[in-house]
Amino acid sequence: MRRRRFVAGTAGAVAGLALGPGPVRASAPALRAAQWQAVPAPGSTPAAQLRRISAAGPQLAWAVGEEGRAGPSQGRALAMHWNGSAWSKSDLTHLNYTGRLSDVACVGSAAAWSVGLPAGEASPLLRWEGATWREVTFPGRGEADVGLESVAVGGDGRVWICGRRGGAARLLRREGDQWRWLAPLPVASASLYRVVLRTPNEVWVGGDQASGGGWSGLVARWDGAWTVLPPITGARLSISGLHAAATDDVWAVGTEAGVGGPPGRPGNPVLVHWNGAAWSQVQPGFSVGSLTGIAADAQGRAAWISGWNYQDQSRSTYLRRDGQGWAVVRGPAGTATAPYLSDVTPVPGTAGFWSAGMTSPTPAPPTAAYSERFDA
Template structure:
């Protein structure tokens, strides 16, 4: 089963908010798990307010362009990836940016034939990795060598059915890439210099969008799984074996990102496309919390749009969520954790007319954060890559 990722006429990370089609989902003999009812809870809603976010120029991309994901190693080192030239006559191509503590610069990817870069992760100058969509067969796995991105050698490299969608690097520098191989959802792990493919995820007809490293030997993945007539949210943990959490019930729900502070404190964000609607209709933001027993769905503070990324603070608690509010595009949209509630927060006013955020990340060793996306929700020029920074 292959899910289209064009809905609503906008672009982004998930649920019809992406240019082009999604990677082919795995086909496992195991039936998809049945969604279980979730407990609904109303989130505290207060008037949106600014919190000190500042737009930071990310020059050099060819419109239309967007940044999908960001990885931050510290105040002076970060990477952001996506795609550019979306409507150009010679086709779209991958986009990679580097933050050196002072400015964003575009990284040369000309030796590589990539249509887009899906995700990036890194903890040091030679411990950064990214995955993308090639122009031919077989997804590449790229490593940052301190100067540029180069293809890495791994088991399965060049195989036509290998497709990576996300990558994570833990504090122990283990590498985790998620995607498909041999028609099954899989994780590829690198410990030291040894690569190995882990057991398939025991869920059929599903897609993975994100892998997140929590601690050594433990990672979480998120995405979507078929429920027979639509899609439900998928969240699972690998810690030597797979633990698949109950599906998050929804009509056409995909989980773009997940943050686990512990096995009984897991947050999931994404977009629910719903039962359909007129052309151009956006989806609905989806926010859910797992307490170790059940999922609780919370209202996001706005009803039309999306939630795309979630980041923890220095203590590891979920702290910020990036999003897009269809009804208020005067500035970027975030949710900030305030005790047990999430509060709608706006980005810098007037910097960009209708910014669309795809991801948010914590700056290690500080109380700051970065976010990335694009200057509008339209996949046509003059849309450009966009970044914002929170210094606290």
């Protein structure tokens, strides 16, 4: 069952966690030397949003999401391509799919994979091979209870997808040309939203699980068998991004939706750290909004977190690793009404990063696709 929503709850602490390492502080002058810059992403039909972004290098990146959204209804699949100088919209009209694309992963300079939310009874698996996107057959394709949520590709070429089948959260793996669903995650009523790789044989997933009348944050590891970390407790809390530098050094971000209040109210950003024994909470530097993704630097250390600060929407908001703590960094001014970032990713071979999202926090016209770039 999918529970995560865009909006969340009132300001409050994440329950059940110890005080975390390194408080977040305002950005220091040294962090202002290199800045985020807005990069136009034209061509999509409002309302449009980019949900995930992946780069193969300075000359190639993909971002996916949806366009043409009207009210609560899903829009059409959107895929945008960076060629080193500009974004352009990729043609998807030949595909038998109209829903939102939820994730993308580049594979070198010639290929990419993308997955999407179910539209009708189909959750698509797409592959780019240099000329066009095409649908790929996999076990369970077209089944009513199958959903694909996030995709990652290892250096060995294996493709990992988190989703659901048979009423359970699972991983779908591709080795060579063979697809295989792995053992179900041993957690009832779990939803997975992100899959990341630490090594070719160590896969991490994040999402949420049923807890009382709501849900709590979920992080688990697959290395041939499942290891489920203790729940990240809170009032309707979901994990949307994570980074594992080691089995005892894991960062996770998300949103705590809270309880009660009007629909559409903002929630509480969540930033937690796993030290191998327990989760600890880190105050993210603002109390109302969300944290959405984590990107690592070239040394594999968590470096940037994308977010949205409800109390200061004039610019995009990031957290940047600063020694043992995190520093709040603001994006460019005056480039969007109130930009909302959904993801952040490194640019391989450089010290740069991309982020992606939309020009306002509400996916309704005239909201458009939006991206920013950090060139160190």
